[in-house]
Amino acid sequence: MLDLFEVITTSGIVLWSKSYAPVKSSIINSLISDVFIEERNQPGSDGKWFKKDSYTLKWTLAADFGLVFVAVYQSLLHLTWIDELLDQVKTLFVALYGEKIKASTGTKIQCHFDQYFEARLRSLERKAGGNSTIRPINTTLEDRSSEGNGGGFSDGDEWSAPPPMPGVNHPGAPFTQQQSLDTPYSSEKVNPLIEVTPSGTSSNTVPPAMMAQALLQASGRRPGRPRRSRKSAGPSSASSAHASSGEERSPARLSNKHKRGKEMRIWGEDGIAADASDYQKLDYSGTTGISTDDEQDDTLRPKPEAIDQNTWGTRTNKGDFLLKDLDYEIDDILKQANKAGKNDETNKNSGSLASGLVGGAMGYLRNFVGGKMLTKEDTEKAISGVMTHLLEKNVAREAAVQICDSVQTSLIGQKTGSFQSIESLVKLAMEDALRKILTPTTSLDLLREISQIRETEERPYVISIVGVNGVGKSTNLSKICFFLLQNKMKVLIAACDTFRSGAVEQLRVHARNLKELSEREGGVVELYEKGYGKDAANIAKDAVSYAAAQGFDVVLIDTAGRRHNDQRLMSSLEKFAKFANPDKILMVGEALVGSDSVQQARNFNAAFGKERKLDGFIISKCDTVGDMVGTLISMVFATGIPVVFLGVGQNYTDLRTLNVKWAVGLLMS
Amino acid sequence: MSSLPTFDVLGFTLSLPILVISLLAVVLIPIVLGKLLASGAKSGPSSVILLAGPRDAGKTSLLLYLQEKTLIPTQTSTTPATVRLSPSALLSADSPDDGSNKPFHIRDTPGHPKLRSTAINTITQPTGSCIGIIYMLDSAVLSTQVRLTDTAEYLYELLLAIQKRYATLSESTTSTELIPLLIACNKNDLFTALPPAKISNLLQTELSRMKETKRKGLLNAGAGENDDEDLDRVLGDERTDQITWDGLKEFGVEVTVQSGSIKSSAVDGWTSWMSACLEA
Numbered sequence: 001m002l003d004l005f006e007v008i009t010t011s012g013i014v015l016w017s018k019s020y021a022p023v024k025s026s027i028i029n030s031l032i033s034d035v036f037i038e039e040r041n042q043p044g045s046d047g048k049w050f051k052k053d054s055y056t057l058k059w060t061l062a063a064d065f066g067l068v069f070v071a072v073y074q075s076l077l078h079l080t081w082i083d084e085l086l087d088q089v090k091t092l093f094v095a096l097y098g099e100k101i102k103a104s105t106g107t108k109i110q111c112h113f114d115q116y117f118e119a120r121l122r123s124l125e126r127k128a129g130g131n132s133t134i135r136p137i138n139t140t141l142e143d144r145s146s147e148g149n150g151g152g153f154s155d156g157d158e159w160s161a162p163p164p165m166p167g168v169n170h171p172g173a174p175f176t177q178q179q180s181l182d183t184p185y186s187s188e189k190v191n192p193l194i195e196v197t198p199s200g201t202s203s204n205t206v207p208p209a210m211m212a213q214a215l216l217q218a219s220g221r222r223p224g225r226p227r228r229s230r231k232s233a234g235p236s237s238a239s240s241a242h243a244s245s246g247e248e249r250s251p252a253r254l255s256n257k258h259k260r261g262k263e264m265r266i267w268g269e270d271g272i273a274a275d276a277s278d279y280q281k282l283d284y285s286g287t288t289g290i291s292t293d294d295e296q297d298d299t300l301r302p303k304p305e306a307i308d309q310n311t312w313g314t315r316t317n318k319g320d321f322l323l324k325d326l327d328y329e330i331d332d333i334l335k336q337a338n339k340a341g342k343n344d345e346t347n348k349n350s351g352s353l354a355s356g357l358v359g360g361a362m363g364y365l366r367n368f369v370g371g372k373m374l375t376k377e378d379t380e381k382a383i384s385g386v387m388t389h390l391l392e393k394n395v396a397r398e399a400a401v402q403i404c405d406s407v408q409t410s411l412i413g414q415k416t417g418s419f420q421s422i423e424s425l426v427k428l429a430m431e432d433a434l435r436k437i438l439t440p441t442t443s444l445d446l447l448r449e450i451s452q453i454r455e456t457e458e459r460p461y462v463i464s465i466v467g468v469n470g471v472g473k474s475t476n477l478s479k480i481c482f483f484l485l486q487n488k489m490k491v492l493i494a495a496c497d498t499f500r501s502g503a504v505e506q507l508r509v510h511a512r513n514l515k516e517l518s519e520r521e522g523g524v525v526e527l528y529e530k531g532y533g534k535d536a537a538n539i540a541k542d543a544v545s546y547a548a549a550q551g552f553d554v555v556l557i558d559t560a561g562r563r564h565n566d567q568r569l570m571s572s573l574e575k576f577a578k579f580a581n582p583d584k585i586l587m588v589g590e591a592l593v594g595s596d597s598v599q600q601a602r603n604f605n606a607a608f609g610k611e612r613k614l615d616g617f618i619i620s621k622c623d624t625v626g627d628m629v630g631t632l633i634s635m636v637f638a639t640g641i642p643v644v645f646l647g648v649g650q651n652y653t654d655l656r657t658l659n660v661k662w663a664v665g666l667l668m669s
Numbered sequence: 670m671s672s673l674p675t676f677d678v679l680g681f682t683l684s685l686p687i688l689v690i691s692l693l694a695v696v697l698i699p700i701v702l703g704k705l706l707a708s709g710a711k712s713g714p715s716s717v718i719l720l721a722g723p724r725d726a727g728k729t730s731l732l733l734y735l736q737e738k739t740l741i742p743t744q745t746s747t748t749p750a751t752v753r754l755s756p757s758a759l760l761s762a763d764s765p766d767d768g769s770n771k772p773f774h775i776r777d778t779p780g781h782p783k784l785r786s787t788a789i790n791t792i793t794q795p796t797g798s799c800i801g802i803i804y805m806l807d808s809a810v811l812s813t814q815v816r817l818t819d820t821a822e823y824l825y826e827l828l829l830a831i832q833k834r835y836a837t838l839s840e841s842t843t844s845t846e847l848i849p850l851l852i853a854c855n856k857n858d859l860f861t862a863l864p865p866a867k868i869s870n871l872l873q874t875e876l877s878r879m880k881e882t883k884r885k886g887l888l889n890a891g892a893g894e895n896d897d898e899d900l901d902r903v904l905g906d907e908r909t910d911q912i913t914w915d916g917l918k919e920f921g922v923e924v925t926v927q928s929g930s931i932k933s934s935a936v937d938g939w940t941s942w943m944s945a946c947l948e949a
Contacts (some may be wrong), residue, residue, distance in 0.1 A: 010745030011777065012729040025744065030727070032745040037781050068747060419703070441782040444817050449881040452814060486883050621891070646890045657888035 001081065003055065004028075004072040005117065007093060009101070011066065016093075016113045023055065023072050029056050031070065038441065039406055040640045051075055062094055064373075064413030066102050069093070081124040088120050091500050092330060102349055118164040125174040177515040372416045374425075376408065382426040388428075392669050395630030396595040407433050431668055438635060438660045440642035444616065446584075447487060450554060452585065457590035460492070460547040462555045464540070464580060465618070466573065467588035468600060469561030470618035472647060474503070476588050477558050478510040480645070482652035485514060485523030489553040494543035495529040496536040496576075497560040504529050506559060517652065526552075534558065536572065539582035557582065577608040584615040586644060589635055591625045597634040605639045616644035623648045627666040632658070701932060716773045716798055717751070718943060721788040722805035722825055727855040730931045731939070732777045735759065740932060746779040749787045753779050756947055759940040771799070773858045773947055783825060792830040799834075801938065801946035802827070808854035808862040808928060811871060821875035824852075828876075828922060835921025846949070847923040851942050854928035857935070865928040869914070876912040880904055888926040898935050 006017040006028060028039060031050045034040050037574045041047045048059040055073040060083075071082050093113060098242055107366050221610045330636050372378070383404050390400040407429045416425050443449070450461045463480070467473045479491065493511055497503035511527040518525065528543040540557050547555045557580055562569035577585065605614045617635050624630075632643055643658045677683075698901050720728045729743040734751070735758050743808035755772045804824055810816040852872070853943060863871070884903065897925055905912050905920055914924035927938040 006744070008744050009745070009750075010748040011750035012743045012779070013733060013750075014742040025742070029745045032747060033724075033781055036747050037779075164908035164920075294672060302912050433787060434876065436783045439783045439786070444881065445822075445882050445886065448818070448878060450884075451878075483887060610784055616729050634790075645887070648890060655887055657887050662890055 002071060002073050002082075004070075004123065005085075005089070006072075006115070007089075007111075008032075008068045008070065008072045009066050010068065014102075015067070015097075015109060015113050016117075019116065024053075027052050027055055027072060028070055031059065031347055032068075036068075037436070037452050038640050039437070039637075058082050058086060060090050062090055063410065065094055067093070067101065081128050085120060085124050087373055088124075088330075088334060089117060093121065093332055095337055096645075112440060116174055118332055150287045151203065167360070171398065198624060208279055221401035231490055248399045277507040296613040297376075319582065352445060372422075374411050374414050374416065374422065375410055379408050379411050379426060380422045385423070386426055386430050388657075390630065390633075392628075393630040394625065394628040395667075396598045398595070398598050399634040400630075402436070403430075403633070403637065414620075427668065428507065431664055434633060434664045434667055435639050435660055438643070438658065438663055442642070444642060444644050444657065446644070447615055449583070450484075450489070452553045454553060460544065460552045460555045461584075462544055462574070462580060462582040463584045463586060464496075464557035464559060464582040465588060466559050466604060467561060468564055468590075469591075471561070471590045472587045473561060474506055474510065474558055476618050476620055476645065476647050476655070477507075477556050478514060479652050479655040480512070481514055481525060481556055482517065484554055485518035485525055486521055488522040490524040490551065491526075492547040492550075493527050493539055493553045494555055494557045495527060496540050496543075496557050497536050498530070498532050498536055498539065499560040501532070503558070503560070504532070514652070529534075537576040540576060544580055562608075564600045570607045573607040574612075577612045584644075585612070586616050586618050587614050588618045588620050589631060590664055591619050591622045591629060591631045593631055595634075600636040601635040601638045601641070605641065609655065614641050615640055616641065618645040618647060620647035622646045623654070625649045628669055629663055629666050632663055635668065670872065673747060674935075685695045708779045716771075716800045717791070717949070718773060718775050718919045718946060719788060719791055720775055720777045721800055721802060721823070722780055722783075722853075722933055723807070723823055725778060726805040726807045726930050728777050728780060728803075728805045731803075731853075731855070731936065732775055732947060734931050734936065735775065735940070739752065741929065745781060746777065747781070749776060749778045749791075756944065759944050759947075771947070778821075782819075782823075785826065789830045792834055793828065794795075800949070801943065802831070803853050803943075804849045805853045805855055806868070807856050808865070808868055809856045809859040811863050812861060817871060821872055821879060824872060825876055825904060826880050826915065828920075831922050832904060832920045847918065847921055849925065849942070849946055849949070851939060852924060852926040853939050854926065856930055856931040856932070857928040858933045862928075865926045866898075868928075869926040873913055876904070879911050880912055881910040884910065891936055917945075 001020070003018065003021040004019045004023040007015045014068045030052050035047070035050055042050060045051075048058070050059075054075055057070055057072050059068055059070045062106055067090075071086055073079055073082065093111075095633065096113070096116070097111050099108060099112075166384050185385070206366060330627045360408075385398055386407075387404045390403070391397060395403075407426065408431075412431055414425070416422060421551060453459065453461045465473045465477050474497075481491050481493060493505045493507055493542050495504045497507075508527055508529070511525055528546060529541075530539045530542070536559060544555055544559065559573075559576065560569075562573075564570065585608065587601070589600060593600065601614075601617070608614070619635070622629060635641075646658055648654045648656050695731075704784055720732060722728055724745060726846060728809050729741065729746055731749075733739075733741040733743065736752060738776070752775050753772050754775060776791060778784075778791065792802070805826060807816070809821060828850075829849070835848070852869070856869050858861055880903070905916055914926075919926060925942060928943065929935045929938050
């Protein structure tokens with residue numbers, strides 16, 4: 001079922017985690033770097049889930065506290081309650097530790113969250129109903145307790161000693177003691193239920209909600225019990241070694257006697273219910289029938305009393321009692337959070353006039369002075385302004401909308417700085433986002449890569465260039481060739497556009513020019529051509545083996561232009577990538593293209609089969625668009641593939657590498 | 670009452686105390702209000718040690734280790750964190766407290782390539798006082814070329830930023846101190862970890878090679894439009910491609926290479942380096 005649940009701060013600290021099965025930490029790392037940093041959602045996920053290896057990850061963010069809640073489970077399982085769990089855990093965690101986290105400014109805090117989490121998890125599973133969910137969870141509980149004691153998340157003594165729970169009405173440790181001392185500690189909330197359990201009388205203080213819960217539990221646990229016992233009979237040999245340590249934590253591994261004790265406790269709950277209303281409950285528990293209820297009542301009621309006292313003495317069942325009152329605490333917290341949320345809304349809608357006025361005035365002041373907590377409504381106007389700006393810069397609409405969305409979500413809950421307007425804050429955030437998008441994640445130093453390949457593998461470095469018709473593939477290939485020749489390399493140009501008339505001749509002219517230009521520099525360039533009509537992939541393969549035999553440093557492969565939405569043309573690229581096996585596949589895209597850029601980039605990126613992706617973009621004709629360089633953003637955003645070169649003119653020398661600062665400056669100007 | 674001087678302002682007669690008080694109010698109220706409202710904004714910390722380095726090197730772990738003295742699990746960071754520590758955090762538990770209790774800050778920065786600008790910006794802002802930089806790396810993965818390139822590239826950018834800061838600082842002030850840079854080779858408990866001397870050599874060669882290809886490489890788009898971009902393009906001496914730690918001293922960096930391991934609590938070398946930073 002659930003394999004791992006973690007609460008992480010954005011600064012990378014694991015505040016709390018609970019693992020039910022070993023999961024590599026790289027799984028969550030890849031979620032963070034792929035989704036949070038590089039903002040690449042997996043196709044179809046819509047930013048709601050992330051699959052890696054055989055796991056599915058779901059998460060929720062508490063932006064104002066800088067917290068990330070991540071749940072990891074096997075993709076095979078279909079857990080419907082994960083979202084609810086995430087939300088509830090988030091509310092709980094923030095309610096319990098929010099202040100602490102804010103005060104500690106993103107460092108480690110102590111949080112003893114285990115029991116809260118367990119309680120929530122169980123109640124959700126119960127709600128989800130099916131026996132199938134209950135059984136495996138109980139087995140995973142066994143796993144957990146056996147692992148958790150050893151080298152789990154934090155120091156071992158947390159397990160044996162009841163953890164202090166900050167920010168909670170009645171901490172765990174005093175609770176059990178006070179139970180045995182019989183002091184009316186937590187008056188209406190907890191004591192009635194527990195006191196009733198042994199005595200089975202005076203249930204008039206039990207609120208109906210509690211009753212319902214007892215009912216729910218009874219009905220929920222009942223079907224699970226026989227399975228559990230069957231289960232524990234199976235792997236008990238494996239888990240018995242841990243029995244002593246795991247006992248107090250995991251009800252599933254209680255010995256027979258203790259298990260009976262647990263049943264009794266449930267029966268005790270039934271007792272409450274029976275007193276309150278009906279025979280249904282007894283009917284439920286004692287499968288033998290209604291007729292015996294009188295005798296059974298008499299015979300059974302003393303028993304739970306005895307066993308319960310026993311468990312108090314040995315403290316083994318403490319976890320369960322705590323669970324009881326935790327449930328109420330948790331419900332309280334969740335309710336309060338809900339109420340607070342509603343209050344906020346009602347305050348907004350119809351606050352009292354005076355407070356509304358004061359609030360309004362303060363809000364108005366904060367607009368200028370700063371320190372205003374941003375909400376979605378506040379940013380709406382500024383965001384739409386920035387969006388229009390991006391669209392004017394020729395960013396594809398799809399990309400612009402998504403970038404603006406992510407900027408907006410990142411801003412919610414933030415405070416404006418002193419004397420900082422919302423507009424300037426949004427602008428700064430947008431600049432950051434654009435910089436993040438354009439910054440490459442891998443080294444783009446072509447020369448170093450070539451020399452490394454030449455030194456270590458002694459084969460030519462292969463670059464192939466693809467793109468839509470007329471974007472400047474051959475021109476940019478010649479520019480790259482010139483650049484390599486300047487660095488005294490031996491370059492072979494392979495003419496693999498065997499389709500368009502004049503394509504080979506065009507390259508021949510380029511090769512001749514380049515040869516003349518670079519003779520002094522010491523570079524060597526040669527054209528590899530096989531005429532028209534042949535299969536491009538085969539020519540490319542031949543060219544590479546020719547280059548290897550002749551000791552060329554680099555092979556540049558020119559390909560035919562193709563429309564990115566023509567499946568017939570695009571399908572040949574996969575074979576091409578397999579045959580030529582280029583070190584770099586660069587796609588040329590014009591800066592002139594508008595909304596189509598996103599689709600072009602995506603289709604080309606997907607055209608090389610599953611294992612192969614594009615390695616970079618060359619954005620051509622940048623000199624023709626002035627500061628409207630939005631295509632850069634659209635293409636990189638759609639694929640997460642970096643821009644390697646920019647074409648900025650007609651000459652061989654007009655090739656540039658991307659300067660992120662420059663591009664962001666242009667886009668935001 | 671009559672002894673107090675009065676002023677005639679726009680037809681109103683005001684006594685001096687009232688005038689002074691009202692003037693004070695006019696000046697102070699906005700300041701106080703601004704302080705109150707912008708209470709969230711922090712003033713820049715006084716002495717900062719910057720923690721930078723590629724992903725998965727152990728930056729956040731070191732930070733937490735200094736704070737908590739235990740190993741705490743971490744994940745990839747997405748935001749920087751600044752933590753205030755007292756110098757006693759650098760001492761191992763048994764050594765005595767020397768009494769110098771001026772607190773310092775450690776700024777942990779994310780190592781993901783897309784977020785490296787946070788560390789770079791911290792350095793290039795000359796207003797912040799950066800008393801030392803720890804470049805944390807994973808010494809167990811440097812034998813693979815890809816990771817070495819990544820590590821060296823970030824270091825290159827960092828050194829460039831330091832050089833730039835040094836240049837701007839030495840223009841404005843007469844005496845500029847070198848910024849100490851510790852290359853902390855973490856995870857030396859692992860079997861595949863390289864010795865620090867080897868790492869030092871590898872990085873210097875890699876940096877030199879990087880400088881060479883950068884020199885030979887294409888111009889940046891937009892180069893030449895604003896001059897300061899060109900100024901910091903070359904790391905170290907312009908006459909040679911060779912980069913050595915000694916050669917970098919001229920450009921404001923004093924490099925130390927030390928290995929250690931957070932996992933096996935072998936961080937004494939690093940903590941003593943930090944203490945030295947604080948005393949300087």
